[in-house]
Amino acid sequence: MPYPFEYTVVNKSEEKLFRDKLPQVSSSIPELFRTMSIAYRSIEQRNIYGKYGGLRRDNGFETSLNLVWVAMLNDHVIGIDAEISTYVDVLRAICLKWYQFGNSLDACLFFGYYFYLFNSQSKFIVRDQIKDLKFLIDNANRTTQDPATLSLIKPSYSGAWYQTEQGIGDKLTNIFIKNGDLSKVGLPLPGYQITFSETYQYDLRAPHFISEEQIEKPIVQDGKVIISCPKCRQRCRGAKFEHIEMTCPKCSQKWTQKI
């Protein structure tokens, strides 16, 4: 089964823009992809023997990860004081984009393994790395306002999440995460960690965490359903089907979702 993010159209003009706007990231990310790709193959080999994969820490991956953080700071796509989850999310957007320029799928699958499946361990490692960088990099809190650069790292999900009995989906993309791939968390922010721990069908378009307050639970009564427009929040009523297509009467936004 293909991974949900697997088929993409390679856009060479966007690649040129990426290299122009993010020169440091462009020069450090090939090494990150190389080490991730090797790390992924080593997980696969271990799995043949049914052994626990774990995180390999011996192939240069963490060193190259560290260099990519520095590059992201120097290219001003992130500020040094950003949350760890923001660092990981911006890196996710960068890796997805780099993959779309025709680079390794295995590298992306290792990203999924490391940052979704082993999210708490990887966050711990990243926190340590960033803490050390704070002593090395001064004045790195200025982030870019350039629209072309920002468009390269814009989120690949809409943030208009809905919940069904099967999982959580995005109204404006076809991202859908099954219950078994989610882990409910309470404090400090109630929501769902996306782990892909049941299907291992990593979807690099998805964030690592969705907070409870971003998720709409459709109201169903008498064969009708009430759901809100992802654009203007207008409450819309429609007939209840397993899969519905809706057009907002107020702003004409179209969307589809499962119920």
Ligand SMILES: [Zn+2]
């Ligand atoms: Zn609307």
